[in-house]
Amino acid sequence: MEEFVKPVIQVKSLDLSYDDYVVMRNLNFSVNKGEIFIVMGVSGCGKSTLLKALIGLKQPQAGEVLYNGVSFWAQDEITQQKIMRGFGVLYQGGALWSSFTLGENVALPLQLCSNLSASQIREIVELKLALVGLRGQVDFYPEQISGGMRKRAALARAIALDPEVIFFDEPSAGLDPLSSRMLDDLILQLRNTLKATIVVVSHELASIFAVGDKAAFLDTESKSMVTIGAPKELLANSKDSRVIQFLTRGVNKERG
Amino acid sequence: MPAEKIVLDYSKAKTLCIRLNGDWLITTGIPKVNEVIERITQPKDIQQLAFDTSGIGKWDSGLVAFLFHLIRECEHKHIGVDFQGLPSGAQKLLALALKINEKAPTERRQDNSFFIRVADKALKLTDNILSLLNFLGEIAVAFGRLIMGRVYFRWDEFMVILQHCGADALVLVSLISVLVGIILAFIGASQLKLFGAQIYIANIVGIGMVRVMGAMMAAILISGRTGASFAAELGLMQTNEEIDALQTLGVSPVEFLVIPRILALVIMMPLLTLYADLMGILGGFIMSITLLGLNPVEYWQHTLSSVTLSNLWVGLIHSFVFGIIIAVAGCFHGMQCRRSASAVGEATTAGVVSAIISIVIATAVITFVCQVLGV
Numbered sequence: 193m194e195e196f197v198k199p200v201i202q203v204k205s206l207d208l209s210y211d212d213y214v215v216m217r218n219l220n221f222s223v224n225k226g227e228i229f230i231v232m233g234v235s236g237c238g239k240s241t242l243l244k245a246l247i248g249l250k251q252p253q254a255g256e257v258l259y260n261g262v263s264f265w266a267q268d269e270i271t272q273q274k275i276m277r278g279f280g281v282l283y284q285g286g287a288l289w290s291s292f293t294l295g296e297n298v299a300l301p302l303q304l305c306s307n308l309s310a311s312q313i314r315e316i317v318e319l320k321l322a323l324v325g326l327r328g329q330v331d332f333y334p335e336q337i338s339g340g341m342r343k344r345a346a347l348a349r350a351i352a353l354d355p356e357v358i359f360f361d362e363p364s365a366g367l368d369p370l371s372s373r374m375l376d377d378l379i380l381q382l383r384n385t386l387k388a389t390i391v392v393v394s395h396e397l398a399s400i401f402a403v404g405d406k407a408a409f410l411d412t413e414s415k416s417m418v419t420i421g422a423p424k425e426l427l428a429n430s431k432d433s434r435v436i437q438f439l440t441r442g443v444n445k446e447r448g
Numbered sequence: 449m450p451a452e453k454i455v456l457d458y459s460k461a462k463t464l465c466i467r468l469n470g471d472w473l474i475t476t477g478i479p480k481v482n483e484v485i486e487r488i489t490q491p492k493d494i495q496q497l498a499f500d501t502s503g504i505g506k507w508d509s510g511l512v513a514f515l516f517h518l519i520r521e522c523e524h525k526h527i528g529v530d531f532q533g534l535p536s537g538a539q540k541l542l543a544l545a546l547k548i549n550e551k552a553p554t555e556r557r558q559d560n561s562f563f564i565r566v567a568d569k570a571l572k573l574t575d576n577i578l579s580l581l582n583f584l585g586e587i588a589v590a591f592g593r594l595i596m597g598r599v600y601f602r603w604d605e606f607m608v609i610l611q612h613c614g615a616d617a618l619v620l621v622s623l624i625s626v627l628v629g630i631i632l633a634f635i636g637a638s639q640l641k642l643f644g645a646q647i648y649i650a651n652i653v654g655i656g657m658v659r660v661m662g663a664m665m666a667a668i669l670i671s672g673r674t675g676a677s678f679a680a681e682l683g684l685m686q687t688n689e690e691i692d693a694l695q696t697l698g699v700s701p702v703e704f705l706v707i708p709r710i711l712a713l714v715i716m717m718p719l720l721t722l723y724a725d726l727m728g729i730l731g732g733f734i735m736s737i738t739l740l741g742l743n744p745v746e747y748w749q750h751t752l753s754s755v756t757l758s759n760l761w762v763g764l765i766h767s768f769v770f771g772i773i774i775a776v777a778g779c780f781h782g783m784q785c786r787r788s789a790s791a792v793g794e795a796t797t798a799g800v801v802s803a804i805i806s807i808v809i810a811t812a813v814i815t816f817v818c819q820v821l822g823v
Contacts, residue, residue, distance in 0.1 A: 247696055273698035281696045287689035291605070301697050304600055349693075 197224045198260070200357060200389045201246065206255035208241050215241045217415050219255070221408055228383055228390045228403050230423065232438065233410035239393045240284070242410070243361055246391065248276045259357075277305050280350030280358040280388075284365055286342040288334040294321060294345045295330035301352040320348040324378060340371035347378060357389045358382060364396040376402045397439065401427075409435050453479055456487060463496040464488060465533075469503040472511035481517040489525060497522055499533035512541045519546065583702075583780050587710065590703045599703045606708045613674045614716040618723065620673065621666055625657070625724040628665050629731025632656050637740050646740055650750035653732030659759045660766060662725035663717075664811060667770035670717065671803035675778035678709050679799030682782025683792040691783070701783065710775040717771030718764050725763065758823050762814070769810050777803035 199222035206219040215238040223229040231239050244250035246257060248264060257264045259275055267275065288297050298317045302308060308316070321330060324344040334342055343363070350358055360379065364372035376399050382388050394400055400407060404423045411418045411434055419426060419435050427439045455467040466488075472478060488494065497518075504511075515538065519529050531539050593599045636652040682705060685691050691701045729751060736742040781799035785791050 244692075249692055249695060276696050277698045279696055281693065283689040283693060285688055287693040289690050289693070290685075290688070304697055304699060 199223060200225050200260060201229075201391070202256075202258040202261075203246075204256045204258070206242075206245065206257065207253040208238060208245055208250070209253045210241075214415055216410065216417075219417050221417065221420055223389055223391060223406075225389055226383060226387050228379065228392065228405045230400050230404040230407035231391065231393045231410065232395055232400055232407055234412060234438065235395065237410045237412040238415070239395075239410060240361060243359060243391070243393045247279055247281050247359055248272055277353065278356045280353070280355035282343065282347050282350045282358070282360045282363060284361045286334070286339075286346035288342060288346050288349065290334050293331050293333055294326065294337070294348075297334070297345065298349045298352050301349065305353055316352070317348075320352055321345065323351070324348045325374070340367050340374075343367065343371075343375065344378075347375070351382065351386070351388075354386055355388065357391065360390065360392040360394070362394055362396075363392060364394065364399050369398075372396065372399065373402075375399075379403050397441065400439075409438065454484060457500070462493055463498055464494045465498045465500055467500040467503065468511075469505075471505040472507040472514070474508055474510035478510040478514050481514055481521070484518065485521050488522075488527075494527060496528045496530060498530040501533055501535055504535065507535065507538065509541070512538055512545070515542060516545050579784065580780060583783070584776070586700070586702045587706060587776070590700060590707050593703065594707060599707065600699070601708070606712065609708055609712040610716060612677070613670070613712045614719060617670060617673055617720060620669055621720055621724050622727050624665055624669055625662060625727035626731035626734075628661055629653055629657060629728035629733075630735045632661070632728070633732040633735040633740070637736075646736075646742060647746060647750055649732065649736050649740070649742070650747045651754040653736075654729055654751040654755040655759055657728035657732075658725045658755050658763050660763065660811060660815070662728050663721040663763050663766035663770060664807065665728075666720045666724040666767065667717065667774060667807050668804060670713070670720065670770075671774045671777070671800055671807065674713065675774040675803045676796050676800050678775065678778030679782040679785075679796045680792055682706075682779055683785030683795040686783065686785045687787045687789070687792060706775075706779045706783070709779055710772065713771040713775040714768060715771075717767040717774075721763060721767035725760075762818055762823060766811065766814055769814065770807055773806045773810060774803045777806060 201223040203219055203221050207217050208215040208219075219242065221229075231242060233239050241250065245252045251265060256266070259278070262271075262275065264272060264275055288294070289300070292300065295314075295317050298320050299313050302313045302316060306313075318327075318330060321327060324347050326341060326345055326348065329337070329341075329345075334345070337345070363375050363379070367375065379390060379392065380403055383390055390403075392399070392403065400423050406420065407423045407426065408420045409418045409426075409432075410416075413434075419430055419432055421430070423439070426435055430436055430439075453468065453470050453472070455469065457465040457467060459465070466484075488497070515534070519542065522529050531542065534542070590599065594601070632653045633649050636649040637646055640646050640648055640652075682691070685705070691705075694701050694704055733744070733747060733751075736747055737744050778799040781795040781802070785795040
């Protein structure tokens, strides 16, 4: 019998390493359609490395990443590129192409992956920028706008093709509380309106509790995933002192 | 003086009491901890260390650093330490510093012996050569796709690169080429004067510039200017994850970023070289007419008769090869850049240095081949 909710992403016994330096061992989890999945952990625990393996930029040492049942790293390059076009990625620093205007940044994915006419593309670009609150700023260059605006523009680019899966790398890093909150709201809206599946790498507690349906905790010492569950439930019920310390900023060290 | 600041009291059995006196400030100097450790461990039966700081004046983290070092040494030698006698602030700071366990060395080895370093360098060199070959392969594939019309080519961006490589460099190329022409004329004049054959300066300047000097001077200028900018630009894009963002779109960064740059330089280098040739001949001409008093018409005719079409072709082949070398070196080092500001600097340096070295080697090879072929 087919399951009611299908997993969009499945990670099976994934090992990550840089040459002989092991980052994470034996990761297993799955993300269902329309879910907001958080990967959390202290700085340097391997969150961003895991993200790179998920978006197809870093080949894992062992294990599998499956998208809709297709094992990504077992495919040839052309199929991998096709799968990658179904992703939207918001990089930590935005990673907007600095020689392009905001409009050109958002337009490029559309020019590359669709057959739309220039005027249709222009309309979509304006819509996407308006969705992230950057209406009328099509002709600005990334260097002319603030860090928060740059992130929002990068989000507009990430959602240009209405991707099935959107990845966020530290969305609130370097943002003030209000901009960070605004980005959280955008993440929720994207899930609710576009029905996108969302993976967020974060260590920002406020964001984790605000948007996360499910969260996984990566531990540096054991180089593995310690726990997985809804953030609020983890806070209430987890027996693992590392998770509790993380979720309470180290205030509650032990729980009986 | 250490002797006044530190007094060792051996009056109790098995316990050493260290009395600290005076000011312990970073700015006024702190006694060396090794001297103290030697004196502590001389009586073998010391098992406990205590402090008396009733005579201490002002102190700062210099005192804490001294004690921190001392206490860790005592831990190694299994000597117990009693913190009671220390100022309470110093006790708290020490507790904070000692709370975090020293991590055992990580899994990465740290062997700095000569042979290991040589082997590391050799392995790195092989890696570099392999990745360069890989890069060249990617470029070849991308050019194949470009010819078949399967590459997304942004013409407006390409035009900007063309302008940056070509038109923007004209002033610099003019200046350097005119000066090189003048220098060639000067050197030639001083020797040819001995034979009364000064008019042959026209031949030296003409053939020298057209055959190799024009191309080489333009190439060295362009590698410092455009090659460096390619390496820095791509390196910074790598640092800012802009190249990752391209890859997630399923776009090959080589097709999107490297191909337009190589094409632009391959088109622009021969044009710049022709321009540099003309400017160099002009420099020699001005020099010969004004300072050496040669007849302008005669000079012009000598230039025309000595510079043959084959000289021009040799110069253009040089420039074509140099264009490829500069663009590939700059782009390769930019794409290989690690993710930090210093890495961008290293990539730029490596791009320019490897381009200039390759240019000189290529010149030698082309000259040799021309010699063998009799061109």
